[in-house]
Amino acid sequence: MSQAAGLFRHAVASGDPLQDRVMLWTRVTSDDPGPIDVTWTVARDRDLSDVVCEGTAIADPDRDHTVHVDVDGLEPATTYYYAFAAQGEQSPTVRTRTLPGPGADHLRFAMVSCASYNAGFFNAFGRIAEREDLDFLLHLGDYIYETPNMLPPGAPQPPEIGRPFDLIHQCLTLDDYRRRYAQYHGDPDIQAMHLMHPMIGTVDDHEFADGAWRDGSSWHNPEVDGPFADRKAAAFQARWEWLPCRPPDPSDMSRVYRTVPIGDLADLFIIDTRTRRDEPGGLPDRDDPARTQLGTEQREWLFGELERSKAHWRLLGNASVMGQTWSEHLPESVTNALKLLKLAGENGVEPDPDHWGGYPAERVALLDKLDEPPGKTVVLSGDVHVGLAIELHDHDAPGRDPVAVEFVTSSLTSMNIDDKMGWPRRDERSLEIERIAIETVPHWKWCELDSNGYVVIDMTRDRVLAEWWFVDTVLAPSTHEECGGRWMVEHGRPFAVPAP
Ligand SMILES: [Fe+2]
Numbered sequence: 289m290s291q292a293a294g295l296f297r298h299a300v301a302s303g304d305p306l307q308d309r310v311m312l313w314t315r316v317t318s319d320d321p322g323p324i325d326v327t328w329t330v331a332r333d334r335d336l337s338d339v340v341c342e343g344t345a346i347a348d349p350d351r352d353h354t355v356h357v358d359v360d361g362l363e364p365a366t367t368y369y370y371a372f373a374a375q376g377e378q379s380p381t382v383r384t385r386t387l388p389g390p391g392a393d394h395l396r397f398a399m400v401s402c403a404s405y406n407a408g409f410f411n412a413f414g415r416i417a418e419r420e421d422l423d424f425l426l427h428l429g430d431y432i433y434e435t436p437n438m439l440p441p442g443a444p445q446p447p448e449i450g451r452p453f454d455l456i457h458q459c460l461t462l463d464d465y466r467r468r469y470a471q472y473h474g475d476p477d478i479q480a481m482h483l484m485h486p487m488i489g490t491v492d493d494h495e496f497a498d499g500a501w502r503d504g505s506s507w508h509n510p511e512v513d514g515p516f517a518d519r520k521a522a523a524f525q526a527r528w529e530w531l532p533c534r535p536p537d538p539s540d541m542s543r544v545y546r547t548v549p550i551g552d553l554a555d556l557f558i559i560d561t562r563t564r565r566d567e568p569g570g571l572p573d574r575d576d577p578a579r580t581q582l583g584t585e586q587r588e589w590l591f592g593e594l595e596r597s598k599a600h601w602r603l604l605g606n607a608s609v610m611g612q613t614w615s616e617h618l619p620e621s622v623t624n625a626l627k628l629l630k631l632a633g634e635n636g637v638e639p640d641p642d643h644w645g646g647y648p649a650e651r652v653a654l655l656d657k658l659d660e661p662p663g664k665t666v667v668l669s670g671d672v673h674v675g676l677a678i679e680l681h682d683h684d685a686p687g688r689d690p691v692a693v694e695f696v697t698s699s700l701t702s703m704n705i706d707d708k709m710g711w712p713r714r715d716e717r718s719l720e721i722e723r724i725a726i727e728t729v730p731h732w733k734w735c736e737l738d739s740n741g742y743v744v745i746d747m748t749r750d751r752v753l754a755e756w757w758f759v760d761t762v763l764a765p766s767t768h769e770e771c772g773g774r775w776m777v778e779h780g781r782p783f784a785v786p787a788p
Contacts, residue, residue: 294317294377295316295317295318295374295375295377295379296314296315296316296317296372296377296378296379296380297317297474298314298315298317298470298473298474298479299314299379299380299473299479299482299483300312300313300314300370300371300372300379300380300382300482300483301313301314301473301482301483301487301531301532302370302382302384302482302485302486302487302532303486303487303488303489303531303532303533303534304486304487304488304532304533304534304548305384305385305386305387305423305424305486305488306386306387306548306549307364307365307386307387307388307389307549307551308360308361308362308363308364308386309358309359309360309361309362309386310359310362310368310384310385310386310486311356311357311358311359311486311532311533311534312328312330312355312356312357312359312370312372312384312532313354313355313356313357313531313532314326314347314354314355314372314379315347315352315353315354315355315470315473315530316347316353316355316374317353318347318353318374318375320375321349322349323346323347323348323349324346324347324353324374324375325344325345325346325347325374326344326345326346326347326355326372326373326374327342327343327344327345327372327373327374328342328343328344328345328355328357328359328370328371328372328373329341329342329370329371329373330342330359330362330368330369330370331368331369331370332366332368332369333369334369334381334383335381336369336370336371336381340361340362340368341359341361343357345357347374351529352466352526352529352530354529354530355372356532356534358534362386363386364386364387364388364389364390364392364551365385365386365387365388365389365392365423366385366386367383367384367385368383368384368385368386369381369382369383369384370382370384380483382482382483382484383483383484383485384485384486385423385424385485385486387423387424387548387549387550387551388423388550388551388553389551390551390552391551391552392550392551392552392553393553393748393749394553394746394747394748395423395550395553395554395745395746395747396421396422396423396744396745396746396747397422397423397424397425397426397744397745398416398419398422398425398426398485398742398743398744398745399425399426399427399428399605399668399670399697399742399743399744399745400412400413400416400425400426400427400428400670400697400700400742400743401427401428401429401430401492401607401670401671401697401699401700402429402430402492402494402670402671402673402699402700402701402702403430403431403432403433403472403478403699403700403701403702404430404433404435404446404494404699404700404701404702404703405432405433405451405453405471405472405475405701406433406437406446406451406452406453407446407447407701407702407703407707407762408447408449408451408700408701408702408740408761408762408763409449409451409477409701409762409763409764409765409766410475410477410478410481410700410701411477411740411759411761411762411765411766411767411769412477412700412701412740412741412742412757412759412762412769413475413477413478413480413481413700414476414477414480414481414767415741415742415757415759415767415769416481416484416485416742417477417480417481417483417484417485419484419744420484422485422744424485424486424487424488425481425485425486425487425488426487426488426489426556426605426668426745427487427488427489427490428489428490428492428605428606428607428668428669428670428671428697429489429490429491429492429493429494429495429562429607429670429671430492430493430494430495430607430670430671430699430702431472431489431491431495431527431531432459432465432468432469432472432494432495433468433494433702434458434459434464434465434468434494434495434496434497434498434523435453435458435494435498435507436453436456436457436458437452437453437455437456438456444703444707444708447707447763449763449764453468453471454467454471455467455468455471458497458507459523460513460514460519460522461519461522462522462525462526464522465522465523465525465526465527466526466529466530468526469526469527469529469530469531470530473530482532486532487531487532487533488548488556488558488605489531489533489558490544490545490558490559490560490605490606490607491527491544491560491562491563491607492562492607492670492671493505493562493607495523495527495562496519496520496523496562496563497516497519497523499568499642500520500562500563501562501563501565501566501567501568501570502563502564502565502566502567502583503516503517503567504516504567506568520542520563521541521542524541524542525541528541542563543560544558544559544560544563545557545558545559545560545586545589545590546558547593549599550599551599552598552599552600553599553600553601553747553749554599554600554601554602554603554747555593555597555599555601555602555603556603556605557590557593557594557602557603557604557605558605558606559582559586559590559604559605559606560582560586560606561581561582561606561607561608561644562607564580564582564583564585564586565580565581565582565583565647566579566580566581566647568641568642568646569641569646574641574646574647574648575648575649576649577649578649579647579648579649579650580647580650581608581644581646581647581650581651582650587650587653590654590657591653591654591657594657594658594660595657595660600664600749601664601665601666601747601752602658602664602665602666603665603666603667603668604658604665604666604667604668604692605668606667606668606669607669607670607671608642608643608644608669608671609631609643609644609645609669609671609672609676609678609694609696610643610644610651610654610667610669610678610680610694611676611678611679611680611694611731611732612639612645612678612729612730612731613626613631613632613639613640613643613645613672613676613678613729613732614626614631614632614633614636614637614638614639614640614645614729615637615728615729615730616637617728618636618724618725618728618729619724620636621721622721622724622725622728623636623637624636625705625709625721625737626725628705628708628709629672629673629674629704629705629708629737630642630672631672631674642671643671643672652682655680655681655682655691655692656682658680658682658691658692659682659691662689662690662691662692662780663689663690663691663692663777663779663780663781664692664780665691665692665693666692666693666694666695666745666752666777667680667692667693667694667695668694668695668697668743668745669694669695669696669697670696670697670699672696673698673699673702673703673704674696674698674699674704674705674735674736674737675696675697675698675734675735675736675737675739675741675743675756675758675772675773676694676695676696676732676734676735677693677694677695677696677732677733677734677735677754677773677775677782678693678694678696678731678732678733679693679694679731679733679781679782680692680693680694680731681730681731689780689781690731690780690781690782693752693777693780693781693782695743695745695754695775697741697742697743697756698736698739698740698741698742698743698756698758699740700740700741700742700762701740701762702740704737704738704739704740705718705721705737705738706718706737706738713738713739714738714739715738718737718738721737722735722736722737733775733782733784734773734775734784736756736758736772736773739756739758739759739772740758740759740762741756741757741758741759741769741772742756742757743755743756743757744757750778751776751777751778752776752777753774753775753776753785754773754774754775754776755771755773755774756771756772756773756774757769757770757771757772758770758771758772771787774786774787
């Protein structure tokens with residue numbers, strides 16, 4: 289279905305569905321450097337004969353000839369088909385879907401993070417595209433990687449699989465970020481995913497720069513790379529241009545955080561733990577109550593939304609792991625593995641400063657909010673490239689039910705422990721590390737440190753079920769996948785459930 293050439297070579301996509309609306313997206317590639325008229329059609333059928341609405345939009349050169357149409361007046365929980373046309377050429381006709389509305393009692397979606405193009409084939413996106421029963425795809429960040437094709441000497445290098453970045457240096461300018469998104473949108477599996485499901489997304493650091501924080505990043509040298517504010521603005525602009533997303537506040541294009549209501553079944557709070565935070569490991573000191581991962585505005589908004597939420601479930605979608613991911617009681621071999629995965633800090637007995645553990649006062653304040661009432665929140669996280677199920681506890685009170693449960697998706701392609709250690713997937717050494725970590729790290733219920741894939745979340749009023757789906761390889765195109773873990777939250781507690 290994807291097109292390697294033609295006006296619509298970057299295919300089409302949809303995103304940010306609500307009960308009554310969805311964003312449609314495309315990009316027009318033409319010899320015409322000026323604005324280009326584009327028509328669009330939304331229908332109830334794949335032949336586009338039962339038309340719901342249609343109109344005209346502009347592919348503007350100031351927006352890199354990308355097109356966004358916010359289509360409203362739609363019915364909840366309904367599948368629609370849409371297509372674009374320009375200069376006598378028509379895009380593929382593809383599917384999207386609105387969110388469930390009032391009275392909804394079921395929701396099912398896939399969640400992903402960390403899609404490093406040069407680390408692997410996007411087989412997991414291909415498998416998600418084959419699923420017809422999902423309401424949307426939740427992208428928890430690292431949609432792109434801004435990194436150079438080869439990492440600095442000493443770092444694990446990407447495998448030689450014929451998928452280099454076409455821009456071999458790291459993204460710094462608006463043109464660089466646009467070109468990186470364009471390469472991603474040319475991938476057949478990412479196209480197939482977008483042709484099937486609307487996307488709801490947040491950001492991690494690699495949409496900007498490795499280790500990004502409010503005023504810099506660990507990979508940004510202002511003397512060589514210029515002001516970080518310019519780079520951050522360019523990265524935001526390319527993201528809004530190239531993804532099918534609706535800015536929550538058009539007067540503040542740096543705002544990603546928002547509430548996505550799903551009837552009274554769930555409120556999905558999308559938060560940004562990267563572009564407003566204090567520097568990881570920097571000032572103010574880790575235990576300073578003023579230290580923030582959210583930034584003042586986002587924290588006030590989030591805490592207010594949590595107090596106001598009347599939904600049956602609360603979902604928190606963010607890049608950063610919230611649960612504890614280290615322990616001072618681990619053998620050195622396991623501590624070293626967790627450090628390699630950036631689950632433990634430099635000394636091995638403290639949190640990695642990049643995660644919620646690096647912002648402890650704000651983490652406790654947030655857990656206090658999630659505790660009102662307990663057992664109603666599921667935190668959905670990415671970033672660390674491994675699958676995890678963790679209980680979140682506010683205070684160390686033995687026997688007390690968890691405040692919330694956290695499910696962490698593995699990476700779509702980015703390197704896991706087997707890649708970093710140079711041993712085969714599901715090697716006995718990985719299994720041993722997992723066994724010891726589950727026995728020792730507080731509140732860890734399950735982990736899988738080797739595989740790439742995605743998670744399917746299926747929720748009703750009674751329970752939230754998470755299924756980790758793993759592909760057999762990312763080093764070559766493959767259609768094989770298997771379910772590697774199933775965990776359910778019921779009455780506030782997580783427990784393993786056997787494969788169906
Ligand atoms: Fe990542």
